[in-house]
Amino acid sequence: MLIKINEANVQEAKLMNSLFGTQSQYNALITPVSNESEPLYVYFGLALTQIINVYEKEQIVKVNVWLQLRWYDYQMKWNPDRFGRLDSIRVPPDQVWTPDLVLFNNGDGNYEASFKCNIVISSDGHILWIPPAIYKLTCTINVEYFPFDEQTCELRFGTSGRTASQIRFGWYAMANSIELSDYVPSGIWTLIDAPAEIRTFQSTEPPYETRSEMVFFLIIRRKSLFYTINLILPTMMISLLSITLFCLPSDAAEKMMLCTSILVALVFFMLLISKILPSTSLSIPLISKYLMFTFIMNLLTVFLSVLSLHLNHHRTSVLIPVPYWMRTIFFHTLPTCLFLYKPYKNPLANRKHISSIDSPVLMRKLKSNPDDVPEEINDLIEQLLKISDDIKYLSKKIEGDTEEMKVYNEWKYVALVLDRIQLFVFLIVTFIGTISMLLQIPKLFESHRESLLTATQSTTSSSLRT
Structure with missing residues (x-):
């Protein structure tokens, strides 16, 4: 066996010497064509x-x-x-x-x-x-x-x-x-x-x-599974979270805090995408468009939340009553369409309240004839007259507070109707915007199977065997 191996090596050495030895005129720098007019x-x-x-x-x-x-x-x-x-x-x-x-x-x-x-x-x-x-x-x-x-x-x-x-x-x-x-x-x-x-x-x-x-x-x-779970779904959840802001009370301070937190989260996702994708101006990524769409919607949410707080606090501080046209629209027409209860109307509101407490006729007569009345009763009458002045002051104070609370509750209900309108509008706009973005993606619903690749591999293997 060793002799055969040595003989093979000898034959290979002879062949190498014949092809590349000093007796050979082979040059590795020259293109191996027998006729220069013909291509290799x-x-x-x-x-x-x-x-x-x-x-x-x-x-x-x-x-x-x-x-x-x-x-x-x-x-x-x-x-x-x-x-x-x-x-x-x-x-x-x-x-x-x-x-x-x-x-x-x-x-x-x-x-x-x-x-x-x-x-x-x-x-x-x-x-x-x-x-x-x-x-x-x-x-x-x-x-x-x-x-x-x-x-x-x-x-x-x-x-x-x-x-x-x-x-x-x-x-x-x-x-x-x-x-x-x-x-x-x-x-x-x-x-x-x-x-x-x-x-x-x-x-x-x-x-x-x-x-x-x-x-x-x-x-x-x-x-796209990794990016769908870690990027697409959180972005869609944030866009839905911005809609739920309108379900909070219009005078809640946490509403603005939540708006600010959502804006910070959207900025974070936009910076994350800018770190991944190339800085090209030929086309804008669809995910960036969707983030910008959500960002703009959230900015509108902040603006409308500020407007709602303005209606609650500024209008009630100066006691501006709700206009008649606004009362007709927001108290009678829109609540039925928006599935809201109409504002509760107090049946005693139209009754005439006693605005002052005067002394009765009997007291006047007693006061006009003080000699016929005992001294104890005169003192009691004087005390009752003083108390009547205090009662009149308290009655006017309660009536003013009641009127202020009535104006406050009316503007608060107007803000509630506006929030409900914005809730439905933002929900519809966000749904349409999300669906339109998804429909722009080509081959989104196709399964990423590698059947073509497997078929190509099998064809290649069979052709190589042949």
Whole structure:
């Protein structure tokens, strides 16, 4: 067994000396074409392993891929029978000519493959090279429907300084697609599709040369469960919480405190979104629009709450009665429509109250004839007359307080009717605004299944086996 291994090594050394030794005229810097007028066909493919991360703020996507390259070198041919039936050898990539493929839209300055693995050379002159690479590519992130967004990113590969007449691209295994047999699904993004195409560009200046590019697309959709639970639902709950402010009493001081707390929470969520998304002015995220909508509604709530407090305190402090037209609308018409009880009307309110207490006729007569009345009774009459003055003062005071309380209760009921109107209006506006925002999101109710991806993987695996 050891003898066979040593013999194989000897044959491989002889072959390497024949191909790359001092007697060989092979130059790794020269394109391996027998006729300079004919282009060299490079069959290129891409195998996606993992979408590592998407940096929305920097608009960069980090992926792990395998480059699949195959071409023909007429100088790398030998007869296997002369070298112990050796059909293929593996050599470092710096010993043979390799296509200078670069990623044009890279985001970190790394244009080439990260690891230079060995190249497999077959006896018929075909060369296979599958180097791994981790690329950071630039991708324009469309955040209009965040977090229900779908992104399309490109990997644009081409040769530096070579035209289409020198090197032409072809498909390695799968035409117009990325190989996904070894793809590991991401926990953040769903891979919807991975097409590919070959583009040809012609220069607009002399000598009007053409160049080719291999473009691979990554169509990915964000898995929105995390953002729905931690961002969307709290925002919707806050918008509903701002509506419940109108259920509080109009003269409650806690109403303004709650309004201020909701405004602070909305500002916090807006700052949180600004930290996640890129600072682009091309489109406004839908979640930012909804937060701004909720923010404006809450500002209106604060304004109307201040107006309600003004009706309660300012009007009652100067004892301005409720006008007749307002009494007709707010006391008789609107309460029935808003499911409110009408204000209670006191049946004794229309009765005539005694505004003063005068001495009776008997007391006058007794006072006119003091000689006929005992002295004790005269003293009692004097005391009763003094008490009657105090009773008149208390009666006027109670009547004034009653009138003030009546005005206060009427304006308070007007504020209650206004709060109920605002409750229904804000509830309807918030519901319509929320539904309209949700309907603008494309493919919201589609399930994020990876059935297409699984089907693509199975097709790829079967084609590779074939």
